[in-house]
Amino acid sequence: MDSLSKSEIESALAARLPSYSVTCTLHADGTLSAILSGPETDHFAITGIVRAHYHGAEAIARLANEILREMVLSRQGIRSGRSQASSAPSHGK
Template identity: 80%
Template sequence: MDTLSKSEIESALAARLPSDKITCTLHADSTLSAILSGPQTDHFAITGIVRAHYHGVEAIARLANEILRERVMSRQGMRSNRLQTSPDHTSSQEGKDR
């Protein structure tokens, strides 16, 4: 089965992820990078997508689900890092700025 082109992948992902603007880049090694630009300047990028693994409608649906899963995990990681910053760290930083 033929590998989808950049525009076919962008169109298929855009249909599955309607709140995002999808911009894909093809690389010389046949991998793909996708940047999802959501509402309110929410951006997410994923690289190293092996296009040969995604053929047909079902595969694009799987790719869209994988991208969404990665985005959620990334956001959860960012939140937990923010929550782990202790109040003492903030106080010590303020003291250094004086």
């Protein structure tokens, strides 16, 4: 089964992630990088995606779900880091 082309991957991900602009780069080693640019300064970069693991509509849906899960985890980590920093005791005078 052939791997999806760059434009097929971008179109499929953009359809599943409509508030994001998706730009993909295919690499000679068979991997894919995707940059998702969202509203305002909301950007995510995903690298090292093995294209051979994703064939057809079902697989691209799985890839989009995996990307969404990573985005959520990333946001939770950022919020957690901010709340820990803001709740940390100040050692200033």
